[in-house]
Amino acid sequence: MAQTTTYVCGQCGQSHKKWSGKCAGCGAWNSLSEEVGIATAPAGRGAKKVQGQQVELTSLVGNMAETQRTSTGIAELDRVLGGGTAQGATILIGGDPGVGKSTLLLQTAAGLANKGRNVIYITGEESPAQVRLRAVRLQLANAPVKIATETNVANICKTIAKEKPNLLVIDSIQTMWSPALESAPGTVSQLRLATQDLIHAAKANNTTLILVGHVTKDGQIAGPRVLEHMVDTVIYFESERGDHLRILRTVKNRFGAAHEIGVFEMQTQGLMEVPNPSSIFLEAHDNSNTGGTAIFAAIEGTRPLLVEVQALAAPSSLAIPRRAVVGWNQNRLSMVLAVLEARGGISFAGRDVFLNIAGGLNITEPAADLAVAAALISSINECALPPNSVIFGEISLSGSIRPVVQTDVRLKEAQRLGFDYALTATAKKGETQPDAITPIRDVGELIATIHND
Numbered sequence: 001m002a003q004t005t006t007y008v009c010g011q012c013g014q015s016h017k018k019w020s021g022k023c024a025g026c027g028a029w030n031s032l033s034e035e036v037g038i039a040t041a042p043a044g045r046g047a048k049k050v051q052g053q054q055v056e057l058t059s060l061v062g063n064m065a066e067t068q069r070t071s072t073g074i075a076e077l078d079r080v081l082g083g084g085t086a087q088g089a090t091i092l093i094g095g096d097p098g099v100g101k102s103t104l105l106l107q108t109a110a111g112l113a114n115k116g117r118n119v120i121y122i123t124g125e126e127s128p129a130q131v132r133l134r135a136v137r138l139q140l141a142n143a144p145v146k147i148a149t150e151t152n153v154a155n156i157c158k159t160i161a162k163e164k165p166n167l168l169v170i171d172s173i174q175t176m177w178s179p180a181l182e183s184a185p186g187t188v189s190q191l192r193l194a195t196q197d198l199i200h201a202a203k204a205n206n207t208t209l210i211l212v213g214h215v216t217k218d219g220q221i222a223g224p225r226v227l228e229h230m231v232d233t234v235i236y237f238e239s240e241r242g243d244h245l246r247i248l249r250t251v252k253n254r255f256g257a258a259h260e261i262g263v264f265e266m267q268t269q270g271l272m273e274v275p276n277p278s279s280i281f282l283e284a285h286d287n288s289n290t291g292g293t294a295i296f297a298a299i300e301g302t303r304p305l306l307v308e309v310q311a312l313a314a315p316s317s318l319a320i321p322r323r324a325v326v327g328w329n330q331n332r333l334s335m336v337l338a339v340l341e342a343r344g345g346i347s348f349a350g351r352d353v354f355l356n357i358a359g360g361l362n363i364t365e366p367a368a369d370l371a372v373a374a375a376l377i378s379s380i381n382e383c384a385l386p387p388n389s390v391i392f393g394e395i396s397l398s399g400s401i402r403p404v405v406q407t408d409v410r411l412k413e414a415q416r417l418g419f420d421y422a423l424t425a426t427a428k429k430g431e432t433q434p435d436a437i438t439p440i441r442d443v444g445e446l447i448a449t450i451h452n453d
Helices: 075-081 101-114 128-137 153-163 188-204 226-230 277-281 330-344 366-381 407-416 443-452
Strands: 003-009 032-038 090-095 119-123 146-149 167-171 208-213 233-238 245-253 261-267 270-273 293-300 303-315 323-326 351-357 389-391 421-425 437-440
Touching: 003 188, 032 188, 075 245, 075 261, 090 101, 090 188, 090 226, 101 119, 101 128, 101 167, 101 208, 101 270, 119 153, 128 146, 153 188, 188 208, 188 226, 261 277, 277 303, 293 366, 293 407, 303 366, 303 407, 323 330, 330 351, 330 366, 330 443, 351 366, 366 389, 366 421, 366 443, 389 407, 407 421, 437 443
Parallel strands: 090 208, 090 233, 119 146, 119 167, 167 208, 293 389, 323 351, 389 421, 421 437
Antiparallel strands: 003 032, 233 245, 245 261, 261 270, 293 303, 303 351
């Protein structure tokens, strides 16, 4: 048969007959890649119709067997997964090169193998000797993990059917290819088909499947986004360059809560758990509370965390002052600055503004608005915030402070670490205001409270 050339979008997977700079399906730029396949004859009126079978239906009402979970032996990973690995689940983990994905998975595989589980580790990027060298460095050389170097998905599926492992690690999915297609490994079609075949084989044999995914320069898992829809759990391994802390964050989980995080510290003997992340994020915090710093009580998934928000508003010689942000949303900072200028009368014109979330954590919840505003006010007025206080609350465009969820959980974490009281929004009608809270109604009261203290 004749070969045909198509251009497939790496974001949404839509095929195009001609190359263009923008995908017509999702609007992504420079996302089309060339793929060569075999052209099939179009089905005409005389084509044979395949008769389907009626699908067996069941009622939503009734007793269902609970999902069987297995602890990995790593408490932080179990937290992110929702209590351990689920039988037959598929997990996709991505992260920058060198962040520690292979190290974490080898530690997980060794821990389960030492408990008597049948564990297979298949790599398409390293030889078995290289995997053994890493195991020796991590002091895991005696773990009964079965390793192999293979990229043919058909051979891997055959191995799954014969070995029926409890856990299978594929490092990485971008190196896998299916003989059913003639396209090269790493293309959209190969990624989609290879992942589909591996998932079907794993679920048919009740095998927990972990896929390692490469990431693009934007930090997204390479390949079509349909991969994230196909799997049960999507995890990202995050780290600031040069930082020893590693943040494991789940963005999708069919067997647990999403946006849960686990914190690890990279050491010589591998990744070590950090059971009390707040103490790590605050280990360099100055108790004298110098100007420009505020302690934010955050919620990541179900876990409360205390992190330090650092702000600096310095005079600028540039025509357009700089706005640099690390660990927070750039647009959110612009909104807070605008509210402080319009509602609080504080001008940041002619000043460079730098904002940093200490410890390499990325904060996404709007509850950080008040802590960021407090740090900016403290920096520009060169006055310290109230000592031993945490700050959280959402700022509206009118300048008022809106209450946030899980206030009690945030306060308990703050009190456990020695923080006496909190600056946050006033309680809702009918709710009692805890004694540990100093209520703030708007940015004007926030400015007055900082100046009075």
